[in-house]
Amino acid sequence: MAPQHRRAKARRLALGAAAVAASAALASGLVAEVGVAQAAEPRAPAPTPVAPAVTPSALTPPALTPPALTPPAVTPQALAPQAIAQSPTPTPVAPTAADGEGIPAFGVFLKSDARGVARMPLFSHWLGGTELRVGHTYLPGHRWRDIEGAADFLDVWAHWRNKKADRMLVLNVPMQERNEEGVSDNEVRQLLRRGAAGEFDHHFRVLAERLVALKVPDTVIVLGWEMNGTTYTHRCGPDPEAWKKYWNRIVATMRSVPGQKFRFDFTPSRGQDAVPWTKCYPGDDTVDVIGMDSYDQPNGMSFDQQVKEPYGLQHHVDFAKAHGKPISYPEWGLFRNGDNPEYMRRMLAWMDEYRPLYNTLTDYCPHGVWQCGANPKSSHLYRSTLFGRGDQAAPPLTPTPTPKPTPPGTTPPPADCTPLDLGSWVEEWLGGKLCLRFDWW
DSSP, rough: OOOOOOOOGHHHHHHHHHHHHHHHHOOOEEEEEEEEOOOOOOOOOSSSSSSOOOOOOSSSSOEEESSSSOOSSOOOHOOOOOOOOOOEEEEEOOOOOOEEEEEEEEEEEOOOSSHHHHHHHHHHHHHHHHTOOOOEEOOOSSSSSHHHHHHHHHHHHHHHHHHTTTTTEEEEEEESSTSSSSOOHHHHHHHHHHHHTTTHHHHHHHHHHHHTTTTTTTEEEEEEETTSSSSSOOOOOOOOOHHHHHHHHHHHHHTTTTHHHOOEEEEESSSSSSSOGGGGGGOOOGHHHHHHHEEEOOOOOOOOHHHTTSSSSSHHHHHHHHHHHOOEEEEOOOOOOOHHHHHHHHHHHHHHHOOOOOEEESSSSSSSSOTTTOOHHHHHHHHHHHOSSSSTTOOOOOOOOOOOOOTTOOOOOOTOOEEOOOOOOHHHHHHHHEEEEEEEO
């Protein structure tokens, strides 16, 4: 599963400029608050044609109790596309990991573009200040120029990564263009063989050079994810041997770029799917992490069954241990079994026990807990479990006052917030008008 990427070519440079402007505003010491008076935003793209309708929560995001400091950098109304569930301030649940080991790196997928970066502080605030150390995004797979990593797409993520030394950037990288266009098995087979012969090496060299130039040479590359399925043009099934050779060529090409420190994450989807994922494993020399995308599916399958099924969660842990590799969960979340707090509890406990290098929850409907109002029970459990972990916990949360009714389709800017007229296309991209509040006087 992965988000769809539809970006108009004519808007790329303009969107990049808007992202830079928003990042600069967030970083400015003079700007105490940046907000967006939100208009209707298109729903985050679902990974499959089957997805339950979004049920907006009736509650608003939490707000910090004012501790005589400047207001939060971003207002919750600015960037959250769904109403965010708020429950009473949870009591933090102690992690089950051994003392002194620290909290495993985790994050959430919130959006592929600059909005994903801008929403992370809001998500962290919702968790009582628990820091998201992992930023996760996907390169579009439409054409090779997208897979080469355009600067206007990557720069905001690189900027976020470089703000703190302990952060991790996770980047899903397609192995073929037209990656979600239903290419036939026969054509995929030919493409894999062409890749194994080195025909596409130069595209991945360009990507590696750009990542190094952006000062994110330690990016975790989730290359050719969910290769054991049928969705992607980079799938393994039509020719596993060619697929493995192609993976190895890509890794060798990217590792040849001076200054790189990439880690390559081999990530199938849980279970056998179209082909056993072990048949696609390219070898220990070119794999640094063994990941797994694991959603709560199929319908009616219990968590114990997800653990024990062939090529399931236990097989993944055992396989990685046998190969001396850390594990990861680049994608996980709710799905076919709806709002399932038991799955959420068991999956969080599983990761506390097995200590993956990182995990990132997919946070849009039907999988998520913050941007999706359809999963209130799971949302409460997730928030209670992770609330206030670490040394950066925020002050206690207080309820947000109920806002006065506003005309349909409009949201007024926050008090003392000056709307900026940036043009209709920018407002469409942001989901509303940008407004700034200055405290320098």
